[in-house]
Amino acid sequence: MIERYKSGIVALVGKPNVGKSSLINHIIGEKIAIVSDKPQTTRNRIGGIHTTQSGQIVFYDTPGIHKPLHKLGQYILRVATSSLAGTDLLLVMVDPTDGLRESDNLVAKHVNGSNVPVFLVVNKIDSYTDIRRLEEFMESASRLFKNIRRRFFISAKTGTGVDKLLEAILDSLPEGNMLYPEEYITDRSSRFMASEVVREKILEFTQQEVPHSVGVVIQEFSEENDLLKIRADIVVERNSQKPIILGKGGSMIKKIGTAARKDLEYIFDQKVFLDLFVKVREKWRERDSLIQEFTNLKDELL
Ligand SMILES: Nc1nc2c(ncn2[C@@H]2O[C@H](COP(=O)(O)OP(=O)(O)OP(=O)(O)O)[C@@H](O)[C@H]2O)c(=O)[nH]1
Ligand SMILES: [Mg+2]
Structure with a gap:
């Protein structure tokens, strides 16, 4: 049969x-x-x-x-x-x-x-x-x-x-047709992936509450002459967390940026220019509008 x-x-x-x-x-x-x-x-x-x-x-x-x-x-x-x-x-x-x-x-x-x-x-x-x-x-x-x-x-x-x-x-599973075209591997966008990879490096390189207090927002995602240009804000929730993400003389943000760029170049199979900024938004994890802005949760919780 x-x-x-x-x-x-x-x-x-x-x-x-x-x-x-x-x-x-x-x-x-x-x-x-x-x-x-x-x-x-x-x-x-x-x-x-x-x-x-x-x-x-x-x-x-x-x-x-x-x-x-x-x-x-x-x-x-x-x-x-x-x-x-x-x-x-x-x-x-x-x-x-x-x-x-x-x-x-x-x-x-x-x-x-x-x-x-x-x-x-x-x-x-x-x-x-x-x-x-x-x-x-x-x-x-x-x-x-x-x-x-x-x-x-x-x-x-x-x-x-x-x-x-x-x-x-x-x-x-029940009998049924494909739910997505066969070449699809995820329902998430490249933009989402870019913000997640930056967050992954922060989880890898920083400790305790810091990585959990971070949101990453992609501000620019554009292609120019085969180069993928990504600009992202790293949002922390306290002034004291900003120097931790930046590191001595900017060493930590450089480390995060380099590791994230390498991963993204591999994932997208393309040269990537990644520019990161750190911003403070007091207690953003307690504020509805900021949570939606900094976590890509807008669509799934509507
Ligand atoms: N030794 C071993 N480690 C594993 C295995 N699977 C995952 N890990 C490790 O377990 C840790 C957590 O893995 P994740 O895949 O992030 O776990 P998760 O369940 O998605 O975690 P959340 O997203 O926080 O809910 C990482 O350090 C992984 O490398 C496994 O089969 N063997
Ligand atoms: Mg997980």
């Missing part, structure tokens, strides 16, 4: 830092979502489109579900939880690194409130040699979630288990 083409939407959810964005990038084979070793890296819902001869899976990478500490956190949580409904499948990702915590219960509360079938995914298995420990972790995690259809052990870093997961996802 000839299998009919399949398509559907799969949301990837979990607490911060479990490796959701890493998995999306691995599956798509290109960087479409930024990654860092700090929690709360992703702030938006980012579509990653995986097209094969037998089907098309539209993944939604989502922000880590967490207890919000400020208004921006509330917005981000809303982005994550609103992605739970209206999808064909939820990939709920858990991370054995710290065992199960209160934060996992919070994820379970939101996931269990939706009626979408769940694939439970234990990530980061490359860090473990003790299989029994991983199996015990899987058993404990399984008790938290309703609607589990299947369970997987994977490593988003090495790719172990990912092909099997993709096969099972395609199997579970």
Whole structure:
């Protein structure tokens, strides 16, 4: 019997830092979502489109579900939880690194409130040699979630288990046509990617509250003689954070700019000129209009 083409939407959810964005990038084979070793890296819902001869899976990478500490956190949580409904499948990702915590219960509360079938995914298995420990972790995690259809052990870093997961996802999706043209890999614009890559470097090079207090706004994105010219504002929320982003004699902003430019040249396959400015907007993470201006959240929360 000839299998009919399949398509559907799969949301990837979990607490911060479990490796959701890493998995999306691995599956798509290109960087479409930024990654860092700090929690709360992703702030938006980012579509990653995986097209094969037998089907098309539209993944939604989502922000880590967490207890919000400020208004921006509330917005981000809303982005994550609103992605739970209206999808064909939820990939709920858990991370054995710290065992199960209160934060996992919070994820379970939101996931269990939706009626979408769940694939439970234990990530980061490359860090473990003790299989029994991983199996015990899987058993404990399984008790938290309703609607589990299947369970997987994977490593988003090495790719172990990912092909099997993709096969099972395609199997579970309904018959349907492509939702996006086959050459699409993301629903996000190049402009969005540019602002995210700058934020990724700030997450990489600065510590504690600083990277989380940053918004990046693209002010110019234009092409001239094969050169992509990008001008962006880095917005911080306190005067004291500005010198941290600038660094001694401008060394930090230079480091951020160079690393971001190199990544963007690779992603866009083009020479990039990147100009960065630092601005202070007092307590922007508590102010609705500024949150929408500095986080690309305008469209998804309308
Ligand atoms: N060892 C190992 N590390 C991983 C794996 N997957 C992700 N990581 C690391 O885990 C950290 C978090 O990865 P992200 O992909 O940013 O996690 P996330 O779930 O998207 O995080 P938020 O966007 O904050 O919700 C990074 O340091 C990754 O390199 C894995 O399979 N193995
Ligand atoms: Mg992420």
